[in-house]
Amino acid sequence: MTEQNPSPTTPAPTRGTRAVPDKVSLDGIETRWDAAWTEQNLYGFDRTKSRDEIYSIDTPPPTVSGSLHVGHVFSYTHTDVVARFQRMRGREVFYPMGWDDNGLPTERRVQNYYGVRCDPSLPYVDGFEPPHEGTDGKVIKAADQVPISRRNFVELCERLTVEDERQFEALWRHLGLSVDWSTTYQTISAESRAVAQQAFLRNLARGEAYQAEAPGLWDVTFQTAVAQAELEARDYPGAFHRVAFHGAGGPVHIETTRPELLAACVALIAHPDDERYQHLFGTTVTTPLYGVEVPVLSHPAAEPDKGAGIAMCCTFGDLTDVQWWRELQLPTRSVIGRDGRVLRDTPDWIASDQGRARYEEIAGKTTFSAREAVVAGLRETGDLEGEPQATQRKANFYEKGDKPLEIVTSRQWYITNGGRDAQLRDALLARGAELDFHPEFMQVRYENWVGGLNGDWLISRQRFFGVPFPVWYRLDEAGEPDHDHPLLPSEDLLPVDPASDVPAGYTADQRDVPGGFTADPDIMDTWATSSLTPQIVGGWRTDPDLFARVFPMDLRPQGQDIIRTWLFSTVVRSHLEHGELPWSDAAISGWILDPDRKKMSKSKGNVVTPMALLEEHGSDAVRYWAASARLGTDAAFEIGQMKIGRRLAIKILNASKFALSFGTAELDPALVTNPLDRAMLAGLADVVEKATAALEGYDHTRALELSETFFWTFCDDYLELVKDRAYAGGDGEVSAGTQSARAALGIALDTLLRLFAPVLPFATEEVWSWWREGSVHRAPWPDAAPLRAAAADADPGVVGAAGAALAALRKVKSEAKVSMRTEIASVRLAVPDALRAGVEIALDDVRAAGRVTGSLDLADHDGEGAVAHDAELVVPA
RNA sequence: GGGCCUGUAGCUCAGCUGGUCAGAGCGCCGCGCUUACACCGCGGAGGUCGCCGGUUCGAAACCGGCCGGGCCCACCA
Numbered sequence: 042m043t044e045q046n047p048s049p050t051t052p053a054p055t056r057g058t059r060a061v062p063d064k065v066s067l068d069g070i071e072t073r074w075d076a077a078w079t080e081q082n083l084y085g086f087d088r089t090k091s092r093d094e095i096y097s098i099d100t101p102p103p104t105v106s107g108s109l110h111v112g113h114v115f116s117y118t119h120t121d122v123v124a125r126f127q128r129m130r131g132r133e134v135f136y137p138m139g140w141d142d143n144g145l146p147t148e149r150r151v152q153n154y155y156g157v158r159c160d161p162s163l164p165y166v167d168g169f170e171p172p173h174e175g176t177d178g179k180v181i182k183a184a185d186q187v188p189i190s191r192r193n194f195v196e197l198c199e200r201l202t203v204e205d206e207r208q209f210e211a212l213w214r215h216l217g218l219s220v221d222w223s224t225t226y227q228t229i230s231a232e233s234r235a236v237a238q239q240a241f242l243r244n245l246a247r248g249e250a251y252q253a254e255a256p257g258l259w260d261v262t263f264q265t266a267v268a269q270a271e272l273e274a275r276d277y278p279g280a281f282h283r284v285a286f287h288g289a290g291g292p293v294h295i296e297t298t299r300p301e302l303l304a305a306c307v308a309l310i311a312h313p314d315d316e317r318y319q320h321l322f323g324t325t326v327t328t329p330l331y332g333v334e335v336p337v338l339s340h341p342a343a344e345p346d347k348g349a350g351i352a353m354c355c356t357f358g359d360l361t362d363v364q365w366w367r368e369l370q371l372p373t374r375s376v377i378g379r380d381g382r383v384l385r386d387t388p389d390w391i392a393s394d395q396g397r398a399r400y401e402e403i404a405g406k407t408t409f410s411a412r413e414a415v416v417a418g419l420r421e422t423g424d425l426e427g428e429p430q431a432t433q434r435k436a437n438f439y440e441k442g443d444k445p446l447e448i449v450t451s452r453q454w455y456i457t458n459g460g461r462d463a464q465l466r467d468a469l470l471a472r473g474a475e476l477d478f479h480p481e482f483m484q485v486r487y488e489n490w491v492g493g494l495n496g497d498w499l500i501s502r503q504r505f506f507g508v509p510f511p512v513w514y515r516l517d518e519a520g521e522p523d524h525d526h527p528l529l530p531s532e533d534l535l536p537v538d539p540a541s542d543v544p545a546g547y548t549a550d551q552r553d554v555p556g557g558f559t560a561d562p563d564i565m566d567t568w569a570t571s572s573l574t575p576q577i578v579g580g581w582r583t584d585p586d587l588f589a590r591v592f593p594m595d596l597r598p599q600g601q602d603i604i605r606t607w608l609f610s611t612v613v614r615s616h617l618e619h620g621e622l623p624w625s626d627a628a629i630s631g632w633i634l635d636p637d638r639k640k641m642s643k644s645k646g647n648v649v650t651p652m653a654l655l656e657e658h659g660s661d662a663v664r665y666w667a668a669s670a671r672l673g674t675d676a677a678f679e680i681g682q683m684k685i686g687r688r689l690a691i692k693i694l695n696a697s698k699f700a701l702s703f704g705t706a707e708l709d710p711a712l713v714t715n716p717l718d719r720a721m722l723a724g725l726a727d728v729v730e731k732a733t734a735a736l737e738g739y740d741h742t743r744a745l746e747l748s749e750t751f752f753w754t755f756c757d758d759y760l761e762l763v764k765d766r767a768y769a770g771g772d773g774e775v776s777a778g779t780q781s782a783r784a785a786l787g788i789a790l791d792t793l794l795r796l797f798a799p800v801l802p803f804a805t806e807e808v809w810s811w812w813r814e815g816s817v818h819r820a821p822w823p824d825a826a827p828l829r830a831a832a833a834d835a836d837p838g839v840v841g842a843a844g845a846a847l848a849a850l851r852k853v854k855s856e857a858k859v860s861m862r863t864e865i866a867s868v869r870l871a872v873p874d875a876l877r878a879g880v881e882i883a884l885d886d887v888r889a890a891g892r893v894t895g896s897l898d899l900a901d902h903d904g905e906g907a908v909a910h911d912a913e914l915v916v917p918a
Numbered sequence: 919g920g921g922c923c924u925g926u927a928g929c930u931c932a933g934c935u936g937g938u939c940a941g942a943g944c945g946c947c948g949c950g951c952u953u954a955c956a957c958c959g960c961g962g963a964g965g966u967c968g969c970c971g972g973u974u975c976g977a978a979a980c981c982g983g984c985c986g987g988g989c990c991c992a993c994c995a
Contacts, residue, residue, distance in 0.1 A: 065954085065955080066957095067957090274991085274992085274993085274994085277994085279994085281995085295995065296995055297995060298994075298995075299994095299995090310995090343995080344995080347993095347994095347995050348995035349995070350995085351995080352995035353995065354995090358994085358995085359994050359995085360994085361994080361995080362995095434993090434994055435992090435993065435994055436994060437994075445994090480923095482922065482923070483922090485921075485922055485923095485990095486921090486922070486989095486990065486991095489920095489921065489922080489990070489991060490990085490991080493991060493992080601989080601990090602989090602990090604990095605990085605991095632988090632989090634988085669930090669931080670931090673923085674923085674924090675923090675924090675988070675989090676930090676931095677929090677930060677931090679929085679930060679944095681929080681930070681943085681944055681945085682930070682931095682943090682944085684944085684957090685943065685944070687957070688957065688958095691955075691957055691958095692954090692955070692957095692958095694954090694955085695954045695955040695958090696954065696955080697954085698954055698955085699954030699955080700954080701954095702954070742932090743932090743934090746932070746942085749943095750942080753943095756954090756955090757959085757960090760954085761959095764954090768953095848960090848961085851959095851960055851961070852960085852961060852962095854949090854950085854960080854961090855948085855949060855950080855960055855961040855962085856948095856949090856961075856962095857949095858948085858949055858950080859949085859950080860949090860950055860951090860952060861950065861952050861959075861960060862950090862952040863952090892952090905938085
């Protein structure tokens with residue numbers, strides 16, 4: 042593609058392929074230009090460019106199993122504005138688009154859509170066809186789901202998401218995202234899986250990934266471990282139960298909200314300085330119902346003013362229990378299983394027949410039923426004092442779950458993230474400080490999160506659909522796995538599925554037999570893959586040449602809610618693998634609030650579908666609304682703002698049509714000789730300078746506001762002032778004044794189109810096509826210098842002064858309730874000193890625009906603006 | 919309990935490092951079919967800048983406190 046370099050210093054050599062239309066319209070503009078841009082491959086990425094010529098964007102991949110909503114349109118527009126600006130600044134923009142089809146939402150959707158369930162132990166079935174296809178909103182019970190292999194499941198996922206991706210792409214195209222659509226990626230693709238596995242193997246080799254068997258937060262619904270970043274504290278109704286333990290010197294009362302854990306009690310714990318319990322430290326008490334003897338211990342984490350001041354420590358009721366268990370070397374007595382129910386087998390630490398009978402009462406029950414049974418038992422034995430006191434407590438939930446998390450002991454994979462290593466934490470905090478957040482205060486959220494980490498990053502999940510750990514274990518003669526010496530594939534074999542692939546040196550028939558091998562059963566959490574988007578899109582594994590050209594990337598755009606997850610985890614992976622930041626800048630978009638000032642969400646059902654919104658108001662209009670909101674600031678969903686955007690787009694079409702109607706627009710700055718014209722260009726030069734600085738600082742709102750304000754004054758005042766002069770005289774003679782006006786109009790229009798192009802790509806491209814070559818989106822960003830040269834040091838205030846004079850003349854007509862076309866026979870115009878010179882300079886244009894046919898005298902004025910006195914109007918009979 | 923953001927005309931928001939900052943658009947009222955635009959143009963009315971103190975010659979802007987809105991983290995006995 043050959044590019045023109047149309048700037049005011051290079052006269053426009055050729056006319057566009059299309060003429061200026063008689064009637065302008067925005068109808069169908071999106072479809073038309075999307076097709077043209079695709080045909081021209083306008084946004085195609087040129088990978089021959091070097092790193093310093095490239096601007097690379099680490100686009101957030103939307104979840105394909107959800108639906109896009111206006112919030113997506115909002116934030117993706119912000120990114121596109123940046124992309125378009127950088128492209129016009131001459132950078133080759135690397136702007137891929139991804140689809141997130143790895144994770145629970147997709148897993149659940151595939152299950153329901155096809156009536157299947159992933160079971161990695163099953164072999165791959167060639168040509169598998171699911172039992173049914175399509176969902177009518179019904180949830181298919183697990184028992185009715187056909188179990189299939191992981192590979193078959195992934196294939197169905199890809200089949201299902203193809204349609205979602207097609208629709209998502211159609212929306213993004215309609216919105217005008219300048220993505221190179223040949224560079225899309227999926228987070229469950231073979232390449233993504235390979236990248237995730239390779240990065241993991243590297244982490245493992247360097248000692249940054251490890252596995253450990255430890256108590257951790259567990260979701261009983263999904264039956265998987267969950268990470269700190271996925272927690273959500275929610276209010277949860279509970280009740281304090283005052284329960285008596287039996288000591289030598291009488292009962293010891295504790296208060297608990299979880300009496301069902303009584304069988305898991307390993308100690309009572311109070312603060313070492315607590316006067317009330319000094320005499321009990323070192324003694325033992327027995328638990329009610331079960332008669333288990335437990336010690337009374339002291340630990341500083343016990344808080345005297347909480348509950349009874351002495352706590353029942355169970356394995357495990359909460360994270361404090363875990364701390365006590367670890368620091369006081371307490372035994373492990375778990376009673377809650379991975380399904381959230383009380384373990385069926387009566388534990389051996391309950392020795393008495395009575396105690397064992399009591400346990401039978403709760404065995405196999407849910408925590409809820411078990412609690413009722415335990416409370417009933419305590420009432421019977423008289424060990425419940427008083428009635429339970431209802432309370433609201435906060436409980437940790439998995440963000441996608443609806444039951445409180447339990448703590449269970451399990452073997453899990455972790456990646457170091459500074460949560461247990463001060464040195465690494467400091468290094469990651471330093472990375473956060475090195476990253477340019479927009480807006481800046483978002484960095485605080487990063488710091489708060491990293492500073493508050495209480496453990497390493499748990500990356501394993503006990504699910505079936507996702508990226509499997511590329512790990513096998515040797516089985517000893519007893520069939521027990523050797524976790525300490527995992528069998529690993531070489532990087533060139535990735536991706537592997539250990540459930541169907543066989544480690545080197547083994548044969549398939551050795552799977553799961555003593556002396557053979559077994560696969561690691563877990564998959565990686567979805568963030569373990571999406572933390573590698575720069576590596577996935579940049580070709581880290583397979584295309585080092587490309588990777589060197591785009592990494593470290595320039596921009597990570599994303600929402601504020603996933604700073605602790607996506608942003609942080611990406612920084613962690615990049616820091617560990619590459620020893621540097623994955624990108625230099627992070628642009629954080631805010632929320633969309635509905636009119637109630639609440640975050641708009643899918644569940645509220647009041648969300649307009651994005652495509653309908655774009656079709657009703659036009660993409661430029663919706664983009665204008667999005668671009669009117671600053672980064673990091675929540676914005677109202679406001680139709681009114683879209684209407685203003687639409688009006689602006691139409692105004693651009695109309696004003697352009699008008700400005701181009703005076704004949705060939707010569708862009709020769711030498712022709713601009715009139716002082717008013719020069720003043721206008723001086724003002725435009727200021728706008729260009731400030732708007733450029735604003736966009737460089739990721740402040741698209743300011744840039745838009747500057748351009749927009751200038752443009753409306755340009756239309757309402759400047760255009761009105763010069764239109765008479767811009768018409769050729771009656772004899773067809775083109776005076777210097779006419780030439781000056783036409784050249785100034787052409788230069789201004791050319792500049793304004795480019796200023797608006799990032800926000801209003803369709804309307805600006807439309808106008809550009811009327812008279813310029815190529816695309817405005819590959820035209821260079823405007824430069825203030827040639828405008829300044831053309832303005833020849835003119836005072837931009839002249840436009841304002843002339844505008845004030847014109848307004849005064851309009852006011853006379855407005856108050857007289859006559860048409861603006863009405864002539865003024867004579868008038869005295871009072872202007873303050875500050876404006877006088879400007880008005881005088883543009884006096885001829887003011888007279889023409891105000892239709893002053895007779896005398897126009899200037900007088901002094903103390904106030905602001907200009908005021909017309911003693912006007913004689915020529916009102917037609 | 920800790921932290922971040924936020925409170926300016928009816929609405930949505932500008933007001934950057936204290937001195938034409940009391941603004942814009944929408945809405946509202948009135949007028950006008952003017953050879954770019956009626957998906958328009960012109961004119962007008964509207965606010966003691968959440969509240970109370972303080973710093974200053976001067977504060978919407980800086981400091982302290984309070985009140986209101988949003989969000990994050992901690993609190994699970």
